[in-house]
Amino acid sequence: MDYPKEVLTRLYQTMLRIRYCEESLVPPILKGEIRCPVHLCTGQEAVAAGIGAVLEKKDYIFGNHRSHGHYLAKGGGMPELIAEIYGKETGCSKGRGGSMHLIDPQVGMLGSAPIVAGTIPLALGAALASSIRRDNRVTVSFFGDGATGEGVLYESLNFAALKKLPLIFACENNFYSTHLPIEEIRVNNRICGIGKPFGVKSFTVDGNDVLEVYEYAQKAVAHCRKGEGPVFLEFLTYRMRGHVGPDDNVQGSHTDIRPKHEIEEWRKKDPIKRIEQYLLRNEILVKKELLVFHEQIRQEVDAAHVFASNSPYPRKEDIDSYVFLK
Amino acid sequence: MYSSNRKLSYSLAINEALYQMMELDETVFLIGQGVKSPWYVGNTTRGLLETFGSERVIDTPVSENAMTGAAVGSAIAGMRAVVLHPRMDFMMYALDPIINEAANWSYMNGGKASVPIVIWGIINRGGEQAAQHSQSMHALFSHIPGLKVVMPATSYDAKGLMVSAIQDKNPVIFIDDRWLYNIEDVVPEELYSVQIGKGVIRKEGKDVTVLATSYMVQEALKAASILENENVAAEIVDLRTVKPMDTELIFESVKKTGRVVIADGGWKTCGLSAEISAQISENILEYLKSPVVRVALPDIPAPASQPLEKEYYPTCNNIVNAVKNVLLTG
Numbered sequence: 169m170d171y172p173k174e175v176l177t178r179l180y181q182t183m184l185r186i187r188y189c190e191e192s193l194v195p196p197i198l199k200g201e202i203r204c205p206v207h208l209c210t211g212q213e214a215v216a217a218g219i220g221a222v223l224e225k226k227d228y229i230f231g232n233h234r235s236h237g238h239y240l241a242k243g244g245g246m247p248e249l250i251a252e253i254y255g256k257e258t259g260c261s262k263g264r265g266g267s268m269h270l271i272d273p274q275v276g277m278l279g280s281a282p283i284v285a286g287t288i289p290l291a292l293g294a295a296l297a298s299s300i301r302r303d304n305r306v307t308v309s310f311f312g313d314g315a316t317g318e319g320v321l322y323e324s325l326n327f328a329a330l331k332k333l334p335l336i337f338a339c340e341n342n343f344y345s346t347h348l349p350i351e352e353i354r355v356n357n358r359i360c361g362i363g364k365p366f367g368v369k370s371f372t373v374d375g376n377d378v379l380e381v382y383e384y385a386q387k388a389v390a391h392c393r394k395g396e397g398p399v400f401l402e403f404l405t406y407r408m409r410g411h412v413g414p415d416d417n418v419q420g421s422h423t424d425i426r427p428k429h430e431i432e433e434w435r436k437k438d439p440i441k442r443i444e445q446y447l448l449r450n451e452i453l454v455k456k457e458l459l460v461f462h463e464q465i466r467q468e469v470d471a472a473h474v475f476a477s478n479s480p481y482p483r484k485e486d487i488d489s490y491v492f493l494k
Numbered sequence: 495m496y497s498s499n500r501k502l503s504y505s506l507a508i509n510e511a512l513y514q515m516m517e518l519d520e521t522v523f524l525i526g527q528g529v530k531s532p533w534y535v536g537n538t539t540r541g542l543l544e545t546f547g548s549e550r551v552i553d554t555p556v557s558e559n560a561m562t563g564a565a566v567g568s569a570i571a572g573m574r575a576v577v578l579h580p581r582m583d584f585m586m587y588a589l590d591p592i593i594n595e596a597a598n599w600s601y602m603n604g605g606k607a608s609v610p611i612v613i614w615g616i617i618n619r620g621g622e623q624a625a626q627h628s629q630s631m632h633a634l635f636s637h638i639p640g641l642k643v644v645m646p647a648t649s650y651d652a653k654g655l656m657v658s659a660i661q662d663k664n665p666v667i668f669i670d671d672r673w674l675y676n677i678e679d680v681v682p683e684e685l686y687s688v689q690i691g692k693g694v695i696r697k698e699g700k701d702v703t704v705l706a707t708s709y710m711v712q713e714a715l716k717a718a719s720i721l722e723n724e725n726v727a728a729e730i731v732d733l734r735t736v737k738p739m740d741t742e743l744i745f746e747s748v749k750k751t752g753r754v755v756i757a758d759g760g761w762k763t764c765g766l767s768a769e770i771s772a773q774i775s776e777n778i779l780e781y782l783k784s785p786v787v788r789v790a791l792p793d794i795p796a797p798a799s800q801p802l803e804k805e806y807y808p809t810c811n812n813i814v815n816a817v818k819n820v821l822l823t824g
Contacts, residue, residue: 271603
């Protein structure tokens with residue numbers, strides 16, 4: 169499939185922004201300057217970037233505990249993201265939520281939450297709202313393979329199919345449910361199959377190939393916009409960092425989970441390296457242009473950290489603000 | 495012209511609130527099990543489906559978690575959802591969307607999004623329905639920051655509090671009791687609201703304050719009549735809203751009478767009556783002439799068999815006896 173240069177450039181830039189943003193958090197976490205739990209999505213950037221590029225600003229997404237990438241790809245501001253992770257008043261959730269509660273309603277990022285599968289029915293409801301209003305929006309629910317253990321996913325699949333709601337179930341299967349490999353939580357690791365009994369169109373996608381993600385996201389969004397009901401997309405991917413924080417959960421470390429050779433195999437499938445090679449091989453962009461993007465994005469990330477660092481913490485006297493809206 | 499003294503049943507007062515709010519605001523919709531079945535919800539939803547259609551009156555599969563979550567999500571996306579649980583025992587399947595999501599959403603997102611939702615749970619006590627069709631869980635929800643909890647005791651308040659709950663920007667738990675559905679009182683035909691967080695004195699008295707909510711207000715009023723014949727003037731305070739509680743009104747009454755009986759349709763331990771009692775002792779202990787007495791459910795699941803049911807649910811007689819105890823001790 170041939171895509172215009174602008175599309176390819178945007179996909180590449182979005183992935184780079186997510187990667188640099190994520191990795192910039194590692195030193196401050198190790199130094200204890202960032203204290204809230206941070207679930208890095210390094211390695212999974214293609215899913216967020218590919219879907220984000222297809223959605224319109226008016227469309228909705230809901231995320232989970234690992235949603236920095238979803239937030240950025242939907243258009244959420246990077247300075248507000250970094251400030252939130254530092255617990256600052258200028259954060260996207262005013263320092264009340266931290267890394268796991270990201271929101272930017274202006275761009276359709278309606279929120280994220282770490283209760284596994286907890287935001288799936290919320291996304292179902294946003295899609296229901298669109299269906300009642302006939303506003304032609306599409307909603308994407310991002311969740312992981314761990315969420316397939318929660319009953320509410322199946323309730324939501326049934327209702328979305330029953331009412332033909334414009335909802336994309338975007339399952340990022342990174343093969344680990346926190347510390348447990350997928351073989352230990354499911355009798356059958358073909359997650360894609362769970363939508364089929366409900367008649368939901370379902371596909372397994374190489375989640376480390378941003379062009380394939382983009383292609384399936386386009387198909388899914390078009391299907392939803394036509395009013396033909398929900399779509400289930402299973403993206404096979406891998407987080408290069410561990411479940412939480414910079415620790416890579418390699419066997420032999422104190423977390424002692426993943427075999428070293430498995431991590432190395434996936435490192436070869438790094439989604440950013442793959443799109444870089446594609447762009448160079450097809451002479452869409454030259455190396456010098458790529459380096460310019462790297463430099464620009466590094467500067468953007470640095471500026472976001474400066475913004476966060478210069479921002480005030482919430483005032484103690486405002487501890488009860490926002491419990492109720494007036 | 496509106497008639498000023500029209501009487502309406504409690505259940506039809508709820509129906510009128512829903513009808514008028516759905517007519518006024520097209521973002522209001524009703525979702526839940528049995529919304530098209532009188533078998534489930536009495537006549538509270540009469541005529542709504544016919545008037546507003548199946549897109550805004552949605553009867554659902556038995557999926558409380560997803561359906562309540564969907565109502566919450568729709569509210570985050572700009573709708574005003576009323577989600578119905580015809581037996582509030584089944585709401586326990588929906589604790590995640592209610593407690594983790596709806597209640598916390600505004601705070602943990604720095605006020606960037608609100609959840610204007612009414613979570614309507616019906617108490618179905620009696621009729622030998624046993625432990626899973628009879629529970630009143632208002633204390634549980636009142637414990638949670640970010641939730642408001644209302645429990646109307648009259649037709650007037652049922653309509654006015656449902657209207658306020660729908661208009662509120664925050665999640666409101668609206669709890670009614672099937673035992674109230676056939677009571678009647680004057681309900682204006684026009685749209686009006688009853689402010690959330692404001693109680694009311696149902697009957698003035700100088701000797702003792704009886705604090706009650708929901709169905710227990712009706713029992714308290716019966717108790718007050720009985721006591722009147724014995725020359726005891728009980729003041730009946732209807733909380734109307736359990737959270738935020740109208741402590742100002744409670745304190746005012748207790749300062750006047752110095753004696754308190756709390757009548758609650760929930761369990762005693764860590765319940766509403768415990769909270770009210772704590773509020774009084776923390777703030778106005780010096781006004782008490784005798785210890786607070788509580789009339790509440792024992793710490794026992796609801797039994798089925800009728801003789802046990804009769805023993806289980808407190809009535810006006812329990813309140814009368816409690817008042818007499820309070821008068822004896824101080």
